[in-house]
Amino acid sequence: MAEDEGGTGDGGTFLPPSIEAAWGLRERPSKGPKPGLTLDRIVDAAVALAAAEGLGAVSMGRVAKELGVSTMSLYRYVSAKSELYVLMQESATGAPPALFPPGAGWREALEAWAWALREVYRRNLWMLRLPVSGPPATPNSVAWWEKALAALDGTGLDAGGKISVTMLLGGFVRNDALVMADLDAVIEGSGASPEDVLSRYARTLRRLADPERYPEVARLLDSGVMDVADEPEAEFRFGLARILDGVAALVEGHAA
CATH class of the missing domain: 1.10.357.10 (Tetracycline Repressor, domain 2)
Known part of the structure; x- marks a missing residue:
């Protein structure tokens, strides 16, 4: 997993800023080079692309094309494809359901x-x-x-x-x-x-x-x-x- 440029995030987690944002440790970028572009939209587009064509179809360039933006504009939100993979997995996995009935062994x-x-x-x-x-x-x-x-x-x-x-x-x-x-x-x-x-x-x-x-x-x-x-x-x-x-x-x- 990629680290941010300073070696640690604001919370000293050694996680990229986008992953720290998922934990609520920092604000997600709200203003980008293109109005309406957000980290959630980027992740959703990547997940949809993987679901339709497989993981091999996912690249920063292809996701940018799906969103109608330049590839470089994505890097304001996510620094590398490996980081995007982590966010895609987080989104698709979702929270675990309430699995255990009362008294379950x-x-x-x-x-x-x-x-x-x-x-x-x-x-x-x-x-x-x-x-x-x-x-x-x-x-x-x-x-x-x-x-x-x-x-x-x-x-x-x-x-x-x-x-x-x-x-x-x-x-x-x-x-x-x-x-x-x-x-x-x-x-x-x-x-x-x-x-x-x-x-x-x-x-x-x-x-x-x-x-x-x-x-x-x-x-x-x-x-x-x-x-x-x-x-x-x-x-x-x-x-x-x-x-x-x-x-x-x-x-x-x-x-x-």
């Missing part, structure tokens, strides 16, 4: 958190292509951390354990969404149904994988499981349950 709360985060990614697939530039540093991203950490209250885990669980779960959600997005793109590009694509793959693998060299793969193929497409959420549900089983063992071990 940690497992139910974390499960709701994971499904809600998955939905954010599924609505904004371009976010999966954003480079990871560091830990959460914007209000909404920190609010999502807060929700997960709050879900672990009462488990007996220390601060290190809580943040490790949060990072593990968040990484799983992001990776699952990325894999599913890539598979969906392949299936859509093939023009065939998911069942046909999977069946074609199974037939190809049967021809290529010698049973004597790959006996377990041969047994898998013979079982027929590769000939039927799972429901879209099946793998996510399975992986999430296994992770939460592991967290449960961690919590029980700590209590013991």
